[in-house]
Structure formats: structure tokens, C-alpha cells
Amino acid sequence: MHSISVANVHKEFRIYDRPQDRLLELLLRQPRHRMFHVLQDISFDVLEGKSLGIVGDNGAGKSTLMKLLVGTLEPSGGQIAIRGQVAALLELGAGFHPEFTGRRNIHLNASLLGVPDDDIDAMENDIIEFSELRDFIDRPVKTYSSGMYVRLAFSIATMVRPDVLVIDEALSVGDIAFQKKCVQRMNEFRAQNKTMVFCSHSMYHVQELCDTAIWLEQGKIREIGKSDEIVARYEDHCNSRRVYTQGEAQANSHQAETPDAVKDCRILQTLVRNVDGELIDSIDPLQDFVMELQAEILNDDVTCYFGFALMKDLEEVMSSYLAIDRPEVEHGPFRKGEKITVQVRVEAMAMRVGKFHVLSGAADASGLLWYETRLSKEINVNPGKGWGTLVMRSSWSMQRD
């Protein structure tokens, strides 16, 4: 059964070049605007219990589509049908009254979502608990930081147990500990056969949390399909037009700084060795090499999933290696203080020329939250003969009759 059905939806906004044009149009009854087509020809369905991701560049129309789904905007044409109660987490602070306290906003929001007063009283504590805002809950929300807004909004939207949850970029605000709770809550939500629409610039989250995805481009659906396939093609598209820059500042920005209290593991170093175990800073094309990470476990009873990526010019992931499905790599539980070394042997380096870094990381059990990543030093590929960026193992043959 369809939980969400969108058919031939389009949305236009009227654009006025000068503020007074709006008034003149009214008074003179002569058009003084241009139409801006934000969404065109949008049709898709989401089955009950499934989750849909929306990806696309800035300005592609993602937020506008989310607002149409939850009804804060009306479509200019087409039909949107949603079964059941919808709860949404859209723009920061939308739905909150800035002068009211967090507690009053809980009641206001939950009653707008159709929750009876008695039920709101019963869930108030759980909402405050989940949001971790007990010390601030009786202050006006206008004094909240953006992270605090999201905590409260996410707690309300998921606690009222709607049939459909619509979330716009919530995971990008807030710290990693709260993100972890959000991901868990969203997974619980999926397990309860609820429907979810999730928009994010984090491709990993879209891939892992959504069954299908839509790639919006300039207001139109460019592709729709299984989330991992859409994410892969969208990433490929982004990589192909990226302008590369290098520099130490950028290298450092990959060293995610997370407080020890919320990460379970610290990556001490990422090393690159030849197959004899010697550290190297250059390799030949088609040579085998070993990526190594050394990590320290920071808490007891920790489950950690390790991974590596080969990074070109610090931006583009050329290939990734995750231990999640590798039986030969233990995932724990580990003890506090344990030191761990993980190695992956990469066979026949396919770059013909250029430089790369190895990025290593540790993720939590869900595989969604990377506690920390650390880059190796730059490795040079000694240019081999030939043309092109890649070199593949090949074998030749020839016949003469």
C-alpha cells in the first residue's frame, strides 16, 4: 500500500524584482512578476514502511519538495496524497514559538500533531530526556543554539510516533553523540514499519537509512531507484566536476576532532607499507602495498568497525575498504586501553601517475557513524610508461595464420 503518492507536481514562485512591484501589481492589476519554476513534473510513490532519500545539489528543490509533502507549501499543480499522521523536521525552528519555553513548545507541537493532552503529559519527560535539554527546557527557545533546536525538534517529531516522518538535514547539526541517537531512533522507526522521507547531503546516511532515493536536479527528477545505486551515480557526478585543491589545511580538516567521551576509539596513525613491511612514500603502478591503521580503544566493551579509503587529492574517494562484512577482522567487544592494528593488502595499484593518501577510520556497530578518521602522509605513484590515469593488469595474445 502506498503511504505517499506524488503525481505530476510542480511548484512555481513569483519573483518580483523590486518590493514595490508586488503592490503595483495588486493596484494596477498588471503582472509585474516573473515565474520561477522550482519543481517540475515530480511523480513518485513511497510504499508503507519504506524510506525514501532525496539527494541533489544546493538549490535543486529538495527543501521545497519536503515542504510540499508536509503541507507547509501548496503545490502549484499536481496531487500529493499521504496516508496517516505526518511529523516533520524541516527548517531550524520552524514550528517553534521563539518566546515560549522548550516545555511549552513541546505541548504546542505535539498538540498540532494531534496528540491528546494526557498523552503529551505522559511523553513530556521522555522527550526532554531524549533531547538532553533538561537544564534548558524552561527557557525560551529563542535562547537555544541551532543544535539545541534540532535536539528538541527531533525528540518531539519522533516521540509522537507519526505514521510518516519527514526529516530535512537534521543530522548535520548537533554533535556525534546525538547523531548516533538519531540514527538509532530512525532505525527503530523503520523497524516499526513506519514511512520516512529523509533529505541529506550525507550520502552514507541516505544509502544506509533509505530503501530508495530520488536525485533532484534543477527541480526535476534526474533519477529514481535503489538508494545505493542513486547515491553511487550522484557521487560519481559530483566527483567528475570537482575542482581539486591541495594543502595541509585541507589534510588537517580530515582529522575529525571528537571528544573522547563520545568516541570509543582513537586512530593513532595511518601508515602505508610495501609488502616487506617497510614504510614507503612512493610506489610503482601495479605494485602491491599495505594500508595499516593503529588504533587505541578508549572505553570498555566497545564494538568497532574499521575501514580504509584511497583518497585522490584529499577529496575524491577512489576506492573504499570496509571491514563490516570481513570475518577475518574482529569487531570486538574490545577492552579499554587495547591497541589494535589492522592491515589491508591492496593488490596491483591501478593509478598510473599522481599522488594519493590513505584514509583510515573507525565506525560504531551501525557502521553509520565514523568516530574518527586519519590520513596517511602523501604517497607518490612513480609515473609508468603510457597514457591515461589508470593502468590495469592485462595479457596479450596474437595469431598469425
Ligand SMILES: Nc1ncnc2c1ncn2[C@@H]1O[C@H](COP(=O)(O)OP(=O)(O)OP(=O)(O)O)[C@@H](O)[C@H]1O
Ligand atoms: N519562497 C521562495 N521564493 C522564491 N524562490 C524560492 C523560494 N523558496 C525557494 N526558492 C528557490 O527555489 C530553489 C530551490 O530551493 P530549495 O531550498 O528547495 O533547494 P534545496 O535543494 O533544498 O537546496 P539546499 O541543498 O541548499 O538546501 C532555490 O533556487 C531557491 O532560491
